[in-house]
Amino acid sequence: MNMLIVYWSGTGNTETMANLIKEGAAAAGAAVTLKEVSAANMSDVEKADVAAFGCPAMGDEILEEDEFEPFMKSVMGTLKGKKVGLFGSYDWGDGEWMRQWSKDVKAAGANLLNDGLIVNLEPVGDDINKCKEFGKMLAQM
Template identity: 75%
Template sequence: MKMCIIYWSGTGNTEAMANLICEGAVSTGADVLLKEVAAASAADVETADIAVFGCPAMGDEILEEDEFEPFMQSVAGALSGRKVGLFGSYDWGDGEWMRLWEDDVKKAGAVLLKDGLIVNLEPAGDDVENCRNFGKELAGM
């Protein structure tokens, strides 16, 4: 099973989540490609069995607008029928950005494997294991 994890992180919180999710998936034997969005391409998504995307909530609970949102728009056509997982960190709000993002990938035809994983600020305590388990569970689907 081949998984790609593509993320954007401004403060390092979502990057920490990405690394923990990767650890969890790798522990199951998954072949995982982990990339920051600036280094990612549509081919990374198209060649993966499961595409996992990570982005924190920005501003009024939206995706990061300069790099991540344009990337998601560029791969929207490749999401139809593709297994997808979403994750990200936040500092305020109630997770609206994740619900909107889930709706967007479903509208693009993606198969959302689980509800998006959200963590308040940096993963700590139970969040660490929740991130690893998220990776394990996605890899097992």
Template identity: 50%
Template sequence: MKTAVIYWSGTGNTEQMAAAVAEGAGAELIRVSDFSGDIAEYDRLAFGCSAMGDEVLEEEEFEPFFAAIEGALRGKNIALFGSYGWGDGEWMRNWEDRVKEDGAVLVSGEGLIANEAPSDEDLEKCRELGKALVQ
């Protein structure tokens, strides 16, 4: 089973989360701008992105990437995570709905969010999310 953690991070908060998810999953860690593979080759994927603007995914790199690969997510185990600095997590709820509509299986049933910099507890939850992704 091939697993990857693909993320975008502006401040480093989501990057810290991505590293912890990858550690838990024993997965390849890839910044979205560096991804050049084929999503179809992966059985399990974790996606990380910070909330931006009006509680949306980052619009210059991550959103176009994600929109382009959505059709390949059906039946795959997916984990979602990211950090935010305002709002109530609406961006994650919208992202969860989107992934479910794509036919993916959302491990743990919901995405994992951290307010601002992830705490040690948040990072442990990220490692656990990575473990759940590959079980």
């Protein structure tokens, strides 16, 4: 199974999550490609059996607006029927950005794992295991 993980990270927290998710997915047998959003394109998403997207909550609990949000808008049409996972870190708030993002991805027809994975700041302790388990579950979708 071929998995793509695309992420944007400002402080490194979401990048750490992406690497932990990759570790969990690879342990479950997936062939995983990890890309920063600036290096990813629609073709990458189309070729993947499973796609995971990671972005932290920004400002008023929204996706990063310069790179990540435009990328997501550009690939929404390719998500119908695709197995998808969403993840990201946050500093404050209650996860509104993830709820809205999950709703948008479901509306695009994706088969979404749970309603995404969020971690407060840097993944430590049990959050490390949650990220790895999320990767395993994505690989087994």
